[in-house]
Amino acid sequence: MVDDNNFADGNRTRRGLLRTTGGTLAALIGCAGIGAAASDDDGDGDDVGPTTAEATVIKRFRPSDDDEHFYLEKRAISPTFKRRFGGPVLTYEPEPVPREAIPEKYTDPDRPFTRQYRDELVVGTLEDHLEAEKPAETDGTDEVRTQTQYYDGPKYVYESASGAEDQDIYERTGPINVAWGTSVDKTASQLQSYMENRDWQEHWTMPGSGSRYILYDGQAQAQDEHIYKEIYYTRQWHIRVYDVSVDSSTDSIQVIGNAHRDPLDHNLIGDDPWYFNDARDEAMNDWESWNRSSEYVFGGGTRWETHDGNVGVIYE
Template identity: 35%
Template sequence: MVKRRKVLTAIGASVTATTVTAALATATDEDSTTAIAAAGATNERKLPVEATGEMTYRFEPKPDSDDKYLRKQSFRSEDLKERYGDPLFEYEPAIVPESRVPEGEDNEKISKKVVTQTQVIGTVEENMNAENEIWQQRKERPQIQDIPNLDSNVPVYHYQNASDASDMQNRGAPLNVAWETEDSQTIKNDMENGRGGGKWLPSPQTAPFRDPRYVNLPDGGTKSTDKHVMRFIPNLICTTRQYHIRLYDVPFEGVAAIGQAHRDPCDHGLLPGDTDYQIDKAREAVDGFWADGHDEINAETTYVGNTSEEYSSHGGTWAFYDST
């Protein structure tokens, strides 16, 4: 059984995103928003913009393929136009299986879906400033005891990049797991084939389709997902439901890899009714694997505070796996 040390800040893991947002915003900041470490279009704090607008998904059959589609995604907002001079953020296109293309009322695959959403979008510099604010807020809290070896160099979100050569990014899901010595390939091998492995295998329908995400590094560079680990969840109604970890090897002393663990909802949230990514539950599922027969690993939890309104199932707590 894994040796387990619960490591919590004095504020505790029950802190809400609203509480932390209020603490980060200054009393005179008229551009404070509901999203943590984000601000309005006119902010002078060099933070990304919390923008409201229309998200459009377009699905086109992929040439020379019977079961693959090309998903083209774009977001249009007057907040972006005010801040950056261009209202349109276009995402890198992705290849998706037919099972991830929503159906209309006539049970035919739709070609277009438009929803009103709020997104956090900014330059790489602005997004790194936001992550630094989150880390600074964490450092200012009194600690009950030593915290895991995570510091302000470690990324706390991953991002979707713009399709052009600009440095614009859309904040994605909050990261929530980290390993001291295991790199992404070792983690993947162990979870798929090692002790207690075999259950961490992807859904047959989604295994070949793995969209890249990106993390920002202290030198100003970015890097895409290194490895994916998935665990198919059998379901008679939804064949795409699974736990999914995106893994990133990172160049930090005391942290070899970080990850974003979530549960893929049915149709990846493109249809109403199942849009909960259950991030905390996914983290606990990862923890369950490492707690089974890995005597050489300590499992710690620590509150980082990288919460997100869009991913409300993440309470801000990470799991950190270090060697005994």
């Protein structure tokens, strides 16, 4: 099944484009409930670290000409965006949505439809998020680690975007919650093959998955592989995995991942929980059945209701 991110050109680094619109867009802003005072909030743009903003998210779906996809046109609106990024409206590039994920009432016959909801978004430039992920500063002396368990790798995954004045913007979308030690001795690609041979396989009816990025070595890095396990034809476990080299109290880490449960529409239409803990534990339990060990190490990032902040480290 084709990855959504590869729909146009097969380039795994192709990103969903997010632009900051500085125009009036009066009708759009009005329907989101943002008044004139918001447009006067210019700010100085000198804040450091990502911005947490209450936003109105508007998703419009329209049929494509190929009878296989709809296209998602998405906007997020908040006065905070104007202060930080130069305009109150963030507009995503149209994204293909497989037809099987669209509710039947909109496909017989095909017709456009809109979803609108409020959401709390954590957005910022690469530098903003790097600031948030870096270890706490010390007093200049060598840091002495006092905790018995630790994980020093990337903490989150991000959706990539572009904002006002063409600066890169990233939205935090999930935690890193599973990792494989060097003692397992497998790259992300080798993990995918190993797990596919042990019933971690996607169902043919599930739409493909887009890319998410980690911050590693000061750069944004897309997933190296997707690993899936069918639950039912409308649900699956899904892990985006990334090759890294980082430390933990359990083992040096070779691969990290964001494990979650996908609904059929990948939440492009709905708003189901991602079940981060359950997906992580599904992977850990299977690896233990394959004669490996695992343990929880606290990694932080507990803003999601279905994530307890722990990274499940799998090792020999």
